[in-house]
Amino acid sequence: MSAATPPQTDPPAPQGPRAPGRAVGGVLGVARDTTILRSLAIVVLAGVVLYIVSESLSPYRNLQLANGAYLFAALAGLTMLIGLSGQVSLGHGAFLAAGAYTVSLLVSKEGWALAPSLVAAVAVCCVIGLPVGLAASRLRGPYLAGATLAFAVGLPALADKFPNLFGGENGLTINPPVVPSWLGTNFSLEEWQAWIACLGALIVLLVLLNLYRSGLGRSLRAVRDDEIAASLCGLRVGRMKTLAFVVSAGCAGLGGGLYAAVLNLATPSAFSITLSLSLLTGVVVGGLGSLSGAIWGAALIVLLPNWTSDLAHSLSLSTNVSDNLPQAVYGIVLIVVILAYPGGIQGGVRAIVSLITRRRWST
Amino acid sequence: MKARIVISALAVTAALAVAACGSSSPSKSSSSSGGATAPGVTATSITFGTHQPVTGPAAPGYSEIAPASQAYFDYVNAHGGVYGRKIHLIIKNDMYDPTLTVNVVHQLVLQDNVFGIFEGLGTPTHTKVVGFLNSSKIPDMFVASGCPCWDNGSTQPYTFGWQPNYTIEGKILGQYIKQHFAGQKVGVLYQDDDFGQGGLAGIQAEVPSSMIVSKQPYQSGTTSLATQITALKSSGAKVLVMFTVPIYTAIARLTAFTLGYSPQLVVSNVGIDPHTVGDLLATVSKGKAKGDALIDGAITDGYLPSFSDTSSPWIQLFMKIDKQYDHNAPFDGNVEYGMANGYTLVQALVAAGKHLTRQDLVNVVDNDGGSWKGPGLVPFRYTKTEHGGYSGVQMAKVVGTKIVPFGSILMTQPTAGTAITTYSGGQPTPPASGIPSN
Numbered sequence: 001m002s003a004a005t006p007p008q009t010d011p012p013a014p015q016g017p018r019a020p021g022r023a024v025g026g027v028l029g030v031a032r033d034t035t036i037l038r039s040l041a042i043v044v045l046a047g048v049v050l051y052i053v054s055e056s057l058s059p060y061r062n063l064q065l066a067n068g069a070y071l072f073a074a075l076a077g078l079t080m081l082i083g084l085s086g087q088v089s090l091g092h093g094a095f096l097a098a099g100a101y102t103v104s105l106l107v108s109k110e111g112w113a114l115a116p117s118l119v120a121a122v123a124v125c126c127v128i129g130l131p132v133g134l135a136a137s138r139l140r141g142p143y144l145a146g147a148t149l150a151f152a153v154g155l156p157a158l159a160d161k162f163p164n165l166f167g168g169e170n171g172l173t174i175n176p177p178v179v180p181s182w183l184g185t186n187f188s189l190e191e192w193q194a195w196i197a198c199l200g201a202l203i204v205l206l207v208l209l210n211l212y213r214s215g216l217g218r219s220l221r222a223v224r225d226d227e228i229a230a231s232l233c234g235l236r237v238g239r240m241k242t243l244a245f246v247v248s249a250g251c252a253g254l255g256g257g258l259y260a261a262v263l264n265l266a267t268p269s270a271f272s273i274t275l276s277l278s279l280l281t282g283v284v285v286g287g288l289g290s291l292s293g294a295i296w297g298a299a300l301i302v303l304l305p306n307w308t309s310d311l312a313h314s315l316s317l318s319t320n321v322s323d324n325l326p327q328a329v330y331g332i333v334l335i336v337v338i339l340a341y342p343g344g345i346q347g348g349v350r351a352i353v354s355l356i357t358r359r360r361w362s363t
Numbered sequence: 364m365k366a367r368i369v370i371s372a373l374a375v376t377a378a379l380a381v382a383a384c385g386s387s388s389p390s391k392s393s394s395s396s397g398g399a400t401a402p403g404v405t406a407t408s409i410t411f412g413t414h415q416p417v418t419g420p421a422a423p424g425y426s427e428i429a430p431a432s433q434a435y436f437d438y439v440n441a442h443g444g445v446y447g448r449k450i451h452l453i454i455k456n457d458m459y460d461p462t463l464t465v466n467v468v469h470q471l472v473l474q475d476n477v478f479g480i481f482e483g484l485g486t487p488t489h490t491k492v493v494g495f496l497n498s499s500k501i502p503d504m505f506v507a508s509g510c511p512c513w514d515n516g517s518t519q520p521y522t523f524g525w526q527p528n529y530t531i532e533g534k535i536l537g538q539y540i541k542q543h544f545a546g547q548k549v550g551v552l553y554q555d556d557d558f559g560q561g562g563l564a565g566i567q568a569e570v571p572s573s574m575i576v577s578k579q580p581y582q583s584g585t586t587s588l589a590t591q592i593t594a595l596k597s598s599g600a601k602v603l604v605m606f607t608v609p610i611y612t613a614i615a616r617l618t619a620f621t622l623g624y625s626p627q628l629v630v631s632n633v634g635i636d637p638h639t640v641g642d643l644l645a646t647v648s649k650g651k652a653k654g655d656a657l658i659d660g661a662i663t664d665g666y667l668p669s670f671s672d673t674s675s676p677w678i679q680l681f682m683k684i685d686k687q688y689d690h691n692a693p694f695d696g697n698v699e700y701g702m703a704n705g706y707t708l709v710q711a712l713v714a715a716g717k718h719l720t721r722q723d724l725v726n727v728v729d730n731d732g733g734s735w736k737g738p739g740l741v742p743f744r745y746t747k748t749e750h751g752g753y754s755g756v757q758m759a760k761v762v763g764t765k766i767v768p769f770g771s772i773l774m775t776q777p778t779a780g781t782a783i784t785t786y787s788g789g790q791p792t793p794p795a796s797g798i799p800s801n
Contacts, residue, residue: 060473160582163555169582170487170556171461175494189499190473263465265491269584270462 039209043202050198059190063262064302066190069197070258071298073204075282076291077251080208083289084217085244086224087136091148093276094155095125095249099256100266101159104172107260114177118200118257125253126246133245137238152276156268171267174260197258204251208291211247220244274327281330285337287346296345304329401720403478407444409712409719410451411481411504412471414488419458420584424609424639424697425484428507429454431701432482432708434689435681439709439798441688446717450709453477457488459583464488465495472501479504479721482525482704486510486558487583497521502724504711505704505752509633510557511564511777514744514751521725523732523745524752525704527666529558529606529631530777533565535756536629536664538773538783540570540602548576550600550626552591552615554607555580562606562631568779576600581611588615596624603627607634613643616657628661632756635663636696637764655764663766664756667738668790670699671765677703677738680793696766703738710735710799736791737799740772751777755786 054062078092099121106117132151136144159166166172179192211217222230223240231237260266282301287293305326312322341348403410415429416422429452436450444450453475455467464485471477472495479502483489486508493512496503497519505525506513509532513524540549549570553559559580567575577598579591592615595603603619603626605612612634619625634640641655668675673682678694681702685694692698712719714735715727732745744751755774759766775783794800 058473060469063469063473163580163582168555169584171491173491173494176498178498189495263462264494265461265465267461267491269460 035210035213038213039206042209043206046205047198047202050202054191054194054198057191057194059188062188062190062194066194066197066258066262068298068302069194069201070255070262071279071282071301072201072255072294073258074252074255074279075286075294075297075301076201076204076208077248077255078279079283079286079289079291079294079297080211080251081244081248082283084212084224085220085241087241087245088141088145089136089148089245089248090145090276090280091132091150091152091155092248092252092279093271093273094152095129095252096256096259096275096279097156097266097268097271098125098128099253099258100260100271101166101172101256102253103257103260104174104266105165108172108174114196114261118254118261121253121257122250123253125256126250129246129249129253130242132249133242134238136245137241149273149276153273156271159268167267169268171265171270173265176264177261193262197262200254200258204254205291207247208251212291216240216243278330281334285333285344287344287349290346292349293344293346300333300345304333401478402476404448404719407448408451409445409448410453410475410477411479411708412453412455412468412475412477413480413482413484414455414457414464414467414471414492415482415484416459416488417454417456419460420610421459421485421608423643424636424695425507427692427695427697428484428701428704429482430692431685431689431698432705433701434684435702435705435709437688438684442796442798445709445712446719448712448719450712452481457485459485459488461488461491465491468492468495472496472499478502478719479724481505481708482507482701484508486512486561487556489513490557493519493522500721502721504708504724504728507700507704508558509561509752511561511751512557514749514777516729516746516748516750519750520729521721523728523750525707526633526700527741527753527756528751528777529561530565530568531751531754531775532631532664532756533562533567533606534569534775534777534779535565535758535773535783536604536631536662537566537569539662539758540566540574540604540629544574544602544627547574547602548598548600549574549602549604550577550579550595550598551575551604552579552581552588552595552607553605554611555582558608558633559606562604564779565777566604581607583608583611588618591615592618592622592624595619595626596622601626602629605630605634607631609634609636609639609643610647612640612658613647616640617644617648617652620652620657628658630658630661630663632664632666632696635661635761635766637761637766638693638695639697641764658761659763661761663759663761665759665766665768666740666753666756667699667703668740669759669766669768670694670696671767676792680797681738684797699738706737706799707735710737713799735799738790738793740790741774741786742788744776755783 054065074092074096081087081089102121102124103117106112106120139147160168176189179187179189219235219240223237227237278301282297285300286297308325308329312325337344413429417426433452436452440449455471457464457467480496481504484507489506489508490512500521503522505523509526509529511528511530513522514528551563551566553563577595577600579594581588581591612630637655640658644652644657668677672678681699682694685692685698711724711728714731715723728745729747732743735743739753740757741753741755744754757768757772758770759768771785773783774786775781
C-alpha cells in the first residue's frame with residue numbers, strides 16, 4: 001500500500017474570510033491523496049448510509065440488503081480479478097460454497113462463534129485459491145474460463161462424495177445468529193443479519209479500495225495490459241496473478257460465510273453453475289473492474305428474481321415458464337449490456353456524470 | 364472532486380429512495396382494524412402460508428395436498444369460518460429445493476405477513492427453515508413430513524409434526540417383517556436425508572441386524588437408481604423396504620423389474636399412493652408398464668381411513684368436499700391427507716379461542732392437542748416436549764388401486780426399545796357439519 005507524498009512545501013496558513021474553506025480543502029486534499037485515509041473515509045460514509053437505510057427498511061427489505069451485501073463481497077473480488085488483473089473466473093461460486101460450508105461446519109458442529117468462523121472461511125478460501133490461482137496464472141482466455149468452470153462444477157460435488165461430513169444433498173443448517181440483547185427485544189433478526197453482512201461487505205470494500213490505489217493494483221493493471229512488457233519491467237507476473245486470485249478467493253469466501261450467516265444453510269444445489277454465471281453477469285452488467293459496478297451488480301442479482309416473478313405473475317405465465325424466467329432474463333440482460341453498454345451500469349453513470357459536469361464547466 | 368461530490372449525492376439520494384420504497388411497501392397486517400391481535404389475523408380473516416413442491420421431483424402426488432387443504436378451508440369458510448374468520452392459505456412453490464424453501468418462507472413471513480406456516484412439505488426442505496421460524500416465533504403447524512426432527516418441543520417449541528414419525532413407522536413395519544418374514548434377507552432403499560435415515564432407524568430398532576443384508580441410500584434429485592437396485596439384487600434380499608418419495612418408488616420398481624428382481628415390497632406410506640405411483644410408472648416406462656400391476660401386493664401402512672374405503676363416513680365427507688371445492692380432483696391418499704391435516708388445523712383454531720395470538724395457538728396444541736379426535740386412527744402425541752403428531756399406524760396392503768388395511772392399530776414411541784402396543788380406542792364419526800367444534 002503506497003503512502004502518498006505530502007506536498008513539498010507546507011501551504012501558507014489560511015487567512016482571511018475564506019480561510020476555513022481553504023483549511024478544509026487542505027485537509028480534504030491530504031485525505032484524498034493518502035490512500036488509507038481516503039478508503040477509510042469512503043467506508044465510514046458508506047457505513048453511515050447503510051445504517052440509515054437499514055434502520056428504515058422493513059424486515060424483508062433488510063434481508064434483501066443482507067443478500068446484496070454478501071453478493072457484493074463476492075462480486076467485488078470477482079470484478080477486481082477480471083477487471084484489474086484480467087483473469088476471467090467462471091468458478092467463484094465454488095469459493096462461495098467453500099466459505100458457506102466452512103462457516104456451517106464450524107458453527108454447527110464445532111460450536112465456534114460467527115466472527116472467528118468468518119475469518120476461518122476467508123483463510124480456507126485463500127488456501128484453496130492458491131493452487132487454483134497457480135494453475136490459473138498459466139492459462140489465458142477461454143482455457144482459464146474452462147478450468148475455473150470445471151472447478152465450479154466439481155467442488156460442490158464433494159458434498160455428495162463425503163455425505164457424513166457435508167450432509168450430502170441435504171446440506172448443512174446453522175441456527176440464525178442471535179440478536180444481542182443490548183439492541184432491545186424489538187430489533188429484528190433480519191436487520192441484525194443485514195448489519196453483519198454489511199460489515200463484511202465494508203471490510204471487503206476497504207481492502208479492495210486500498211488495493212486499487214496501491215502498488216499492487218498498478219502492477220496488476222500493467223500485467224493485465226501487457227504481460228510481456230510488465231515482465232520486462234521486472235514484475236513477477238505469475239506471483240501478481242496468483243496473489244490477485246487468492247485475494248479474490250478470500251473475498252468470495254467471506255461472501256460465502258456471510259451467505260451461511262444470512263440464509264442459515266449450505267447445500268450443493270445453492271452453489272450450482274447458475275450461481276457462478278449470475279456472478280459473472282452481475283460483474284459485467286454492473287461495470288467491469290469498478291467497485292461501484294459491484295454494488296449495481298449485487299442489487300441486480302438480488303432484485304431481478306423478484307421482478308421476474310412479479311412479471312410472471314402479472315402475465316399469468318405457466319409455472320414451467322415462470323420458474324425458468326430469471327435465468328432467461330439474466331442471459332438477455334447480459335447480451336444487451338455487452339452489445340449496447342459495454343461499460344455496464346457504472347459506465348452509464350460515469351457517462352451521465354461527465355455530461356453534467358462538462359455542461360457545468362462550459363457554462 | 365466535483366464529480367465525486369455529485370456521485371456521493373446521487374448515492375445518498377438513491378439510498379433515501381430505497382428507504383422510501385422499503386417503508387412504503389404495503390403491510391398486510393392491518394394493525395388498526397379491530398380483532399387483530401397478531402400479524403396475519405384480523406377480525407374477518409386469518410392467513411397461513413405453506414411451501415409446496417408444485418413442480419419438481421416431488422410434485423407427483425404431493426402437489427395435490429395443499430389444494431386439498433385449501434378446499435377444506437373453503438368449505439369451512441362457506442359455513443362461517445372459525446369465529447367469523449375466513450382461513451386463507453398462500454401456497455408458494457419451492458420445487459423441493461431447500462434453497463428455494465428458505466426464500467419463499469422468508470417471503471411468506473416477512474412480506475406476506477402470514478400468521479403462521481402450515482403443512483410445510485418435505486424433510487430436506489423444511490429442516491432449512493425450522494431455525495428461522497422458531498427464532499422468529501412463527502407457528503409452524505403440522506409439517507407435512509414425518510421426520511423425527513419435528514418431535515422436539517423443548518428446542519423447537521413452535522414446530523409441530525402431524526403424520527406419524529418415520530421412526531415410529533419404521534418400527535411398526537419392522538415388527539411386521541420380524542413376525543412374518545422371519546429368517547429372510549431384508550434390503551433397505553432409503554432417501555439419504557432425515558426422512559430415509561429416520562425410517563431406517565426404526566427398521567433397525569425392530570429387525571435383527573442379521574436379517575438386514577443391504578442398505579442403499581440415494582440422493583434426492585438423482586435420475587437413476589440402477590446402482591442401488593443392482594446391489595440389492597446381488598445381496599439376495601427377498602424383502603425390500605423402501606423409504607422413498609413416489610417418483611423414486613416408481614423408478615426403483617421399474618429398475619427392479621428390468622433386472623428381473625421381484626422382492627416383497629414394504630413401502631413407507633408417503634411413497635406408495637397407488638394412483639400416484641401407478642401414473643408415474645406409466646410415465647417413466649413410457650407407457651410400457653401397466654402401473655398398478657407392478658406395485659400390487661406391496662405392504663405399507665396408514666393412519667387415516669383408507670382413501671378407497673367409501674363406507675367410512677370421513678371418506679364420504681372428504682369426497683363431498685372434494686367434489687364441490689377441489690374441482691372434483693381424483694380422490695386419493697394425497698387429497699385425503701390435505702383435508703385431514705386441514706381438519707386438525709381448524710380443530711386447533713377452534714380450541715385457541717376468539718382472541719388469537721401466535722403464542723395462544725402454540726399453547727393450545729401443547730396443552731390440548733393430545734386429546735383431539737378426528738379422522739386419525741390413533742391419538743396424537745402432543746405435549747410440551749413431544750410435538751410428534753400421530754402415535755402409530757395400521758398395517759395395510761396395496762390391492763389393485765386400493766389400499767386395504769389389516770390387523771390391529773398399533774402405537775409406539777420413536778425411541779428404540781419402547782414397546783409397540785395396540786390401540787383400541789376406536790375412531791369417532793365426523794361431526795354432522797363436517798367442522799370440528801372440539
